[in-house]
Amino acid sequence: MTESVGTNELLKDNFALSVVTWQEKFGRHHLPWQHSGAYATWISEIMLQQTQVETVINYFKKFMTQFPNIAALANANIDEVLAIWSGLGYYARARNIHKSAQMIVNDFDGKLPSNIEDLMKLPGIGPSTAGAIMALGHKHYGVILDGNVKRILSRCFGRHLDGQSHHAQKQLWQLSYWVTPEKNCHIYTQGIMDLGSSVCHKLHPQCNQCPIQSICYAHKYNITPHLPYPKVKKNKPSFTKHLVIPYHQGKLGLMKRPNTGIWGGLWVPFILDELPKEISTFRTYHSIKHIFTHQTWIIKPLLANDHLDQIEHWFYPEDALQLGIPKPVRDVIEIIHHDQINTLQEVE
DNA sequence: AATTCGGGGTG
DNA sequence: CACCCAGAATT
Known part of the structure; x- marks a missing residue:
């Protein structure tokens, strides 16, 4: 039993170290919201919910020009915020981000919270976005579970799961907490997302470029494109x-x-x-x-x-x-x- | 646990 | 045309 746990610890450390090393060489380091502080991280994470990086970039730049800090956003009219958001979709995000800015001014001394509990009191910030702000924005410990992470974890650790079910969510969160390292957490977090978007594709994964190919369950059994299991389709009226x-x-x-x-x-x-x-x-x-x-x-x-x-x-x-x-x-x-x-x- | 929230990119 | 994307709130 002890030996099994030890083996697992090695596997976990190998996973995290491989992702960090890969990120430093091949990851993205010059996205507009990187190296710009926690406020920029927050805005970008909200915009990036269910929205691709390329789509977000121009909206993010316009938003930051018009609302360069939390106070400017809090003092704005909601119609100004929605005008910037126009075309990006999921407009509750814009209403929530505006309300959050006012809550931050009123309840958090004008500063974006740097702990999970307070972050999740802000509307529009759920567990994954809070984890991303902690890791990427504050450079503290934070755990995420987005589409990229779900795909990589379900493949690497052989979870034959419907990514939608409550049971699957719970297991994947558990896995994500397990593999996320204390050391270099922000590099790991950026790395696992970059790996998911540029190597571990849904349909055509580039396994020959993958730093964790040697420990990947799906690659070992040659079923990478088949994990995770597809969501059940619903007909659209x-x-x-x-x-x-x-x-x-x-x-x-x-x-x-x-x-x-x-x-x-x-x-x-x-x-x-x-x-x-x-x-x-x-x-x-x-x-x-x-x-x-x-x-x-x-x-x-x-x-x-x-x-x-x-x-x-x-x-x-x-x-x-x-x-x-x-x-x-x-x-x-x-x-x-x-x-x-x-x-x-x-x-x- | 299932639905509701946009819009764009991709095969 | 179908599926996915740096998910969260609501029912």
């Missing part, structure tokens, strides 16, 4: 939505969505399941297919000359484009803007 845009004297009528549900807090026109019988259509545009995580919308945009009395806020298209608006709404308004510059004329 499709809906038609009429995007009824009030139009008057060159301006578009928009309203702010409530802070819950799809596109919470963003500016949108009417989104209707069915077109009203009596509607004065000024102009229609081609349909847009918009795919969410769990449903698909066929969006049919049109400019309408009525329902005007219900609208409190009117914007010229170029001004509307500066608001926090969802991607397909942006696409439609850009078309309208272009249209308007060239030919669009309102008939009285």
Whole structure:
């Protein structure tokens, strides 16, 4: 038994050391949020939730320019934050990050907490993001469990698990805590993510470049692409939505969505399941297919000359484009803007 | 334990 | 077209 534990300790240390050594040679060291302090780490980690690095980079730079520190973010209006976030998706992240900044000013002396418990009191920071902030931002001990880590651990240690189940989550967290080293924790943490994204791919893993190939269970049994087990697929319903845009004297009528549900807090026109019988259509545009995580919308945009009395806020298209608006709404308004510059004329 | 939150990249 | 991505909150 003692010998078995000793062997496991060697395996664990071999794993962590191999990842650290690999990271120093082949990992990423010049991402925009690296070497920029814990605030930058926090913002980047929120943006990177379920979002790829390449997508995040430009949003991150714009965000840091507009909100260079926690105080600036706390003092901003939520609409400014959502405007920067516009197009990135998962807009609760923007609302949470703004609320968190105000909580930090009010409850944490204006400084990002440097312990797991306080970090997880902030909305939008769960266990993995808190671990990443601890390790990457504060250079303390912190444990993460993201898609990269799940894939590497399930392969290397032979966990034939559905990555979704509660049981699997628990085991993978246990594994991640076990392998994460106290020494060079931040290098290891960056390394395991870089390894997952650049070597241990889902479909075509580059095992010949992998520093832990010799201890990898999946490689030993030649089943690397088959782990982890795929999630159970769910069918995605499709809906038609009429995007009824009030139009008057060159301006578009928009309203702010409530802070819950799809596109919470963003500016949108009417989104209707069915077109009203009596509607004065000024102009229609081609349909847009918009795919969410769990449903698909066929969006049919049109400019309408009525329902005007219900609208409190009117914007010229170029001004509307500066608001926090969802991607397909942006696409439609850009078309309208272009249209308007060239030919669009309102008939009285 | 399952669903709900965007949008883009990739095969 | 289907799946995944530096997940968390909600039910």
